[in-house]
Amino acid sequence: MPTINKSYNINNEEKSFKKFTNKTTNEHSTGSSNNDILNEVIKHQVALKSFARIIENYEDLIELDTKQYNLDSLFAMDIGGSLCKIIFYDCNIENFDNNEIKELFNSLKNNIFSTEDYGFSGIRDRYKSIKTKNGCIHFILFETQRVKNAVELIFQNDIIKNIKQISCTGGGSYKFEEYFREHYDIEIKKYDEFKSLLTGLNALLKYSPNESYHYKIDNTIISDKPIPDVYDADKKSIFPYLLVNVGSGVSVLHVKDENTFERVSGSGIGGATFFGLVRALTNINSFDEALQASREGDSSNVNMLVGDIYGGEYQSFNLPAEMVASFFGKFAKNGTMDKASDADICNALLVMITNNVGQVAYLNAMRYNLTKIYFSGNFLRSNVIAMKALAKAIHFWSHGEIQAHFLKHEGYFGALGTFFLNNLSK
Amino acid sequence: MPTINKSYNINNEEKSFKKFTNKTTNEHSTGSSNNDILNEVIKHQVALKSFARIIENYEDLIELDTKQYNLDSLFAMDIGGSLCKIIFYDCNIENFDNNEIKELFNSLKNNIFSTEDYGFSGIRDRYKSIKTKNGCIHFILFETQRVKNAVELIFQNDIIKNIKQISCTGGGSYKFEEYFREHYDIEIKKYDEFKSLLTGLNALLKYSPNESYHYKIDNTIISDKPIPDVYDADKKSIFPYLLVNVGSGVSVLHVKDENTFERVSGSGIGGATFFGLVRALTNINSFDEALQASREGDSSNVNMLVGDIYGGEYQSFNLPAEMVASFFGKFAKNGTMDKASDADICNALLVMITNNVGQVAYLNAMRYNLTKIYFSGNFLRSNVIAMKALAKAIHFWSHGEIQAHFLKHEGYFGALGTFFLNNLSK
Numbered sequence: 041m042p043t044i045n046k047s048y049n050i051n052n053e054e055k056s057f058k059k060f061t062n063k064t065t066n067e068h069s070t071g072s073s074n075n076d077i078l079n080e081v082i083k084h085q086v087a088l089k090s091f092a093r094i095i096e097n098y099e100d101l102i103e104l105d106t107k108q109y110n111l112d113s114l115f116a117m118d119i120g121g122s123l124c125k126i127i128f129y130d131c132n133i134e135n136f137d138n139n140e141i142k143e144l145f146n147s148l149k150n151n152i153f154s155t156e157d158y159g160f161s162g163i164r165d166r167y168k169s170i171k172t173k174n175g176c177i178h179f180i181l182f183e184t185q186r187v188k189n190a191v192e193l194i195f196q197n198d199i200i201k202n203i204k205q206i207s208c209t210g211g212g213s214y215k216f217e218e219y220f221r222e223h224y225d226i227e228i229k230k231y232d233e234f235k236s237l238l239t240g241l242n243a244l245l246k247y248s249p250n251e252s253y254h255y256k257i258d259n260t261i262i263s264d265k266p267i268p269d270v271y272d273a274d275k276k277s278i279f280p281y282l283l284v285n286v287g288s289g290v291s292v293l294h295v296k297d298e299n300t301f302e303r304v305s306g307s308g309i310g311g312a313t314f315f316g317l318v319r320a321l322t323n324i325n326s327f328d329e330a331l332q333a334s335r336e337g338d339s340s341n342v343n344m345l346v347g348d349i350y351g352g353e354y355q356s357f358n359l360p361a362e363m364v365a366s367f368f369g370k371f372a373k374n375g376t377m378d379k380a381s382d383a384d385i386c387n388a389l390l391v392m393i394t395n396n397v398g399q400v401a402y403l404n405a406m407r408y409n410l411t412k413i414y415f416s417g418n419f420l421r422s423n424v425i426a427m428k429a430l431a432k433a434i435h436f437w438s439h440g441e442i443q444a445h446f447l448k449h450e451g452y453f454g455a456l457g458t459f460f461l462n463n464l465s466k
Numbered sequence: 467m468p469t470i471n472k473s474y475n476i477n478n479e480e481k482s483f484k485k486f487t488n489k490t491t492n493e494h495s496t497g498s499s500n501n502d503i504l505n506e507v508i509k510h511q512v513a514l515k516s517f518a519r520i521i522e523n524y525e526d527l528i529e530l531d532t533k534q535y536n537l538d539s540l541f542a543m544d545i546g547g548s549l550c551k552i553i554f555y556d557c558n559i560e561n562f563d564n565n566e567i568k569e570l571f572n573s574l575k576n577n578i579f580s581t582e583d584y585g586f587s588g589i590r591d592r593y594k595s596i597k598t599k600n601g602c603i604h605f606i607l608f609e610t611q612r613v614k615n616a617v618e619l620i621f622q623n624d625i626i627k628n629i630k631q632i633s634c635t636g637g638g639s640y641k642f643e644e645y646f647r648e649h650y651d652i653e654i655k656k657y658d659e660f661k662s663l664l665t666g667l668n669a670l671l672k673y674s675p676n677e678s679y680h681y682k683i684d685n686t687i688i689s690d691k692p693i694p695d696v697y698d699a700d701k702k703s704i705f706p707y708l709l710v711n712v713g714s715g716v717s718v719l720h721v722k723d724e725n726t727f728e729r730v731s732g733s734g735i736g737g738a739t740f741f742g743l744v745r746a747l748t749n750i751n752s753f754d755e756a757l758q759a760s761r762e763g764d765s766s767n768v769n770m771l772v773g774d775i776y777g778g779e780y781q782s783f784n785l786p787a788e789m790v791a792s793f794f795g796k797f798a799k800n801g802t803m804d805k806a807s808d809a810d811i812c813n814a815l816l817v818m819i820t821n822n823v824g825q826v827a828y829l830n831a832m833r834y835n836l837t838k839i840y841f842s843g844n845f846l847r848s849n850v851i852a853m854k855a856l857a858k859a860i861h862f863w864s865h866g867e868i869q870a871h872f873l874k875h876e877g878y879f880g881a882l883g884t885f886f887l888n889n890l891s892k
Binding site: 120121122185210211212214215232233234288289303305307308309310311312313315316317319320321342343344346348349350351352354356357364365366367368369370371372373374377392395396399400403404406407 | 546547548611636637638640641658659660714715729731733734735736737738739741742743745746747768769770772774775776777778780782783790791792793794795796797798799800803818821822825826829830832833
């Protein structure tokens with residue numbers, strides 16, 4: 041998902057949403073009101089913002105030695121197939137006993153906090169920041185194809201010279217290792233992707249009420265707003281769970297306890313499949329525009345429905361007429377493609393991929409007898425339509441036995457876990 | 467899959483294959499030799515042809531009263547989302563005691579057997595015909611969008627007037643009911659789709675050695691030729707099994723015994739998804755051309771591989787560099803689409819859809835503790851590349867515990883089962 045959704049940032053959502061919709065409404069105008077859509081996204085983000093997000097005992101969790109003489113431990117990165125996630129810890133600099141470092145740190149902060157947009161693709165997710173006793177954890181996102189640019193925009197020259205090592209996870213920690221060494225004389229300290237992911241997630245599930253939320257479903261009616269999960273102060277009920285991480289691709293982890301997990305499944309049909317096919321099939325060229333279009337589209341112009349085959353429902357097996365029999369099945373017939381708009385195609389792709397992720401998740405939850413599924417990863421970033429579809433699908437298939445849970449820090453757990461692991465291991 | 471693969475028909479494979487490849491080689495020429503590909507398809511079909519295919523006790527199985535005064539019971543149809551399958555039973559007409567019907571029957575036979583191609587899309591699958599004690603069952607395929615044409619080509623005017631009722635299954639038995647009544651005064655006698663499918667399949671598994679076959683896999687090496695399953699004359703070992711029917715969409719049935727089954731799962735990512743996306747993304751316009759192209763394509767120009775993210779394998783979790791992380795993930799980045807040919811795209815689509823079907827099949831087999839999966843449906847018609855991919859995927863995920871089985875009559879079981887049910891129920 042190389043283009044980052046800047047328009048739904050809670051900080052400036054209305055302004056940039058309008059800018060965005062001005063660009064697109066002419067192309068995919070349908071009956072749905074843009075105000076409704078704007079309202080839904082804002083409501084979702086305001087609801088998340090209102091969740092408590094203070095890690096009271098964060099300083100117990102990691103023993104960060106702020107008296108050190110370098111800035112290395114304040115950063116962590118997770119360089120994935122599409123997106124590069126960066127953690128910056130703004131700690132209390134009074135603890136620094138080196139004046140040169142203090143100055144550099146102040147200049148770094150000025151640079152980072154002077155804006156929320158960095159270059160073409162960078163963004164700071166302000167509403168996701170986490171306060172700790174002595175500081176604040178910040179979350180920054182770049183496209184992986186602009187990671188070199190990111191380094192220069194965030195760190196700038198003076199800082200780079202004072203960084204010896206950056207803790208890093210994701211495939212990019214291998215792929216860009218040589219580049220960092222050659223260009224900046226920075227060593228990449230590598231952390232395993234899944235271990236980081238789970239360290240970050242488990243920490244927030246344990247210490248940050250309420251990181252996770254769900255949607256309430258009555259029959260087929262889904263609650264409008266996300267509902268925070270009940271925070272278990274005793275941390276007894278966290279495990280076991282199934283984690284379904286939807287980034288460029290999909291990984292499915294069976295998490296048994298704090299220290300035991302297994303990658304039990306995965307799928308190559310993920311977030312980059314969605315955006316790759318959007319780009320190949322439509323004139324839409326940004327991820328947020330594709331999400332917006334998918335809200336407006338009608339995929340019955342694209343998909344072959346049970347009703348198209350039966351002329352109605354398939355009664356004996358309770359398959360309703362509007363159920364999808366074959367995604368993109370209408371396109372298999374002559375004279376069909378002209379009838380479908382870009383928005384219709386985006387909707388079909390989003391539902392196809394979301395449904396498939398939901399099915400793989402559900403079947404794995406059944407297999408390991410789990411009643412709790414967490415969905416993480418940046419495919420779900422501001423992607424209310426996908427989250428609601430997942431929630432409904434899991435509810436439907438499991439007859440309400442299994443609940444889909446979503447996470448405020450969606451795709452940041454790998455970077456966050458790397459940050460924790462790096463400081464814990466000192 | 468609206469265009470029917472005529473080129474791989476065993477009867478005229480070389481001639482039509484050449485005609486076909488002449489059309490396409492310029493567009494997707496790669497290093498692979500067309501002769502190799504031709505040889506593989508021929509080898510596959512010759513191997514299947516050599517399997518015994520006589521139902522010795524067919525006359526016990528159905529009690530067909532050939533002395534009846536109409537031709538109705540000699541036909542059965544299965545009208546699906548993409549394809550219409552027709553059964554014609556060529557029985558011993560000496561049993562007919564009505565001369566007018568005898569004459570009509572002879573004219574019908576002359577019409578059907580004078581060719582193997584009917585109109586634009588119709589084909590008779592000669593090498594799939596099944597000899598019985600007193601006759602032969604024939605298998606004919608049309609595109610569903612040409613079903614009206616099919617009726618006129620097969621039955622012709624005189625015959626239609628003498629047909630009062632046709633037994634039929636699939637969604638089209640509902641959708642086209644009115645049309646048959648109004649235009650031909652023919653009643654559609656409807657049979658449930660899954661019941662027909664299983665009646666046809668179970669009959670051939672029990673009475674037709676060897677309907678089913680598999681591929682032998684040693685590590686990652688798959689046998690070149692299909693290997694007939696051992697025929698169990700006692701019929702004890704048929705049940706239970708998982709049936710994965712891949713037509714336009716996918717249905718997954720847990721078959722417990724002769725009379726007990728459940729539709730436990732399904733997927734909207736099926737055969738018509740493949741061909742619909744082929745048509746939308748490439749200049750290829752026929753199903754067989756798409757299959758051919760997919761053999762020649764290199765999907766690493768389309769998919770994001772583990773190696774693209776890591777720069778190599780992801781060692782700790784044993785994910786090899788060439789493993790797909792995200793289908794169509796490369797297209798999510800700028801400047802990538804021009805590098806991919808139509809053949810590359812066809813290959814990516816075929817592998818994406820086949821892998822996904824395999825995963826849904828495997829997870830359901832695990833869930834119901836089944837070690838035998840049968841794959842049916844016309845997506846697998848002459849689709850050796852998909853069958854081998856399924857066989858390898860199931861073997862890999864299950865560590866050899868679960869075996870994928872394929873079926874000579876791929877997509878015809880619904881029509882065949884309807885034919886059996888219609889005659890049994892008399």
